[in-house]
Amino acid sequence: KQEVTQIPAALSVPEGENLVLNCSFTDSAIYNLQWFRQDPGKGLTSLLLIQSSQREQTSGRLNASLDKSSGRSTLYIAASQPGDSATYLCAVKDFNKFYFGSGTKLNVKP
């Protein structure tokens, strides 16, 4: 069974720092990998999707990389802002379902 691990579990940084969130998975036979953001009391918002044939995706200040062979992905957030404070979830997809990590809770202090 696919196992997804995210480290760190929590992270607190001052505004303006660049930071890296890590995700690892045990089965490299994935369809794609997706990073989501979850705000308290709300559903998940998709941030970046990387297909299994791709190495990275970028959207604004976010960059996600994928190394399928080693079972790792990183989410890089540049110039962090207080509005980035949320829980970030990594999910890998087999044919028809996602397997989620437990998330990294990010707090960006003004």
Place this chain on the structure above:
Amino acid sequence: GAGVSQSPSNKVTEKGKDVELRCDPISGHTALYWYRQRLGQGLEFLIYFQGNSAPDKSGLPSDRFSAERTGESVSTLTIQRTQQEDSAVYLCASSLGATTGVGYTFGSGTRLTVV
């Protein structure tokens, strides 16, 4: 509708009672998923519907859990004889298709508390 709608948003129930949770997907989305998120943990897959195909029930934790969906419309997740370990946020997501990662939209969830 514009998004995935779930109801109720919060539900408190007594141990042993049955509960029904509802998910109204985005119109035209053929794939519908239920996930469970316990406090401080990741999302657990429960069940997946794709059009009129037989659902993938492989994530349902026990026979107390069941879900229905008629065609590409509303889905209900039913938990019978609720237990305290069922307390969690139940999230529903829908998508245009199952084989693509784009277009997955999650609802805000139903927070279930069993007392």
